[in-house]
Amino acid sequence: MIISIAIWMVSVVIAALYYKSSIQKLRTPYTFSYIMSEYQLGTYHMPLFITTKLAPLLIVVELLTAVWIFLPWTRLYGFILGACLQIVFFMLMFMNMRRNFPYGCGCFKMNAPSVITARHAWGNLVLCFVQVAVVIIVVAG
Structure with missing residues (x-):
C-alpha cells in the first residue's frame, strides 16, 4: 500500500x-530546434535543417511520456521511455558540460543564456x- 502511494506520488511529480518541459518547448519550437542544433556530439553539430524535423518529434515523445507516466495502465511504459530519454539527455549534458548556450539548454527555460x-x-x-x-519495483512487485 505504501509503495503504491509512493509510486503514485513519484508518477505525478x-x-x-x-x-512542463514539453509545453515550454511547444511554445517556442523553432527556438528549441536551434538549441538542439547547438549541442555537440563529439565534433559533430547537427544541422538546423535536421533539428527542425527532430525537435517536434522529441516534444511529442516528452508529452507522450508525461501522459503514459500519469495513466496507471501505461505507467510502466512511460517510466521505461522516460528513463531512456534521461540517458540520452545525460549523455548530451555530459558531453557539452561548461558550454555556453545563447538560448538556454532546452530543458525548461528558453531564450535566456545558459551554461x-x-x-x-x-x-x-x-x-x-x-x-x-x-520500473524494477513494478516488475518485481
Missing part, C-alpha cells in the same frame, strides 16, 4: 516535469535512476 553544469547532468541521471527504480 515526474509526469508534471515532462509535461551546462554538472547539476544539469546529474539531475538527468538521478531522474533516470528514479524511473529505473520504479
Whole structure:
C-alpha cells in the first residue's frame, strides 16, 4: 500500500516535469530546434535543417511520456521511455558540460543564456535512476 502511494506520488511529480518541459518547448519550437542544433556530439553539430524535423518529434515523445507516466495502465511504459530519454539527455549534458548556450539548454527555460553544469547532468541521471527504480519495483512487485 505504501509503495503504491509512493509510486503514485513519484508518477505525478515526474509526469508534471515532462509535461512542463514539453509545453515550454511547444511554445517556442523553432527556438528549441536551434538549441538542439547547438549541442555537440563529439565534433559533430547537427544541422538546423535536421533539428527542425527532430525537435517536434522529441516534444511529442516528452508529452507522450508525461501522459503514459500519469495513466496507471501505461505507467510502466512511460517510466521505461522516460528513463531512456534521461540517458540520452545525460549523455548530451555530459558531453557539452561548461558550454555556453545563447538560448538556454532546452530543458525548461528558453531564450535566456545558459551554461551546462554538472547539476544539469546529474539531475538527468538521478531522474533516470528514479524511473529505473520504479520500473524494477513494478516488475518485481
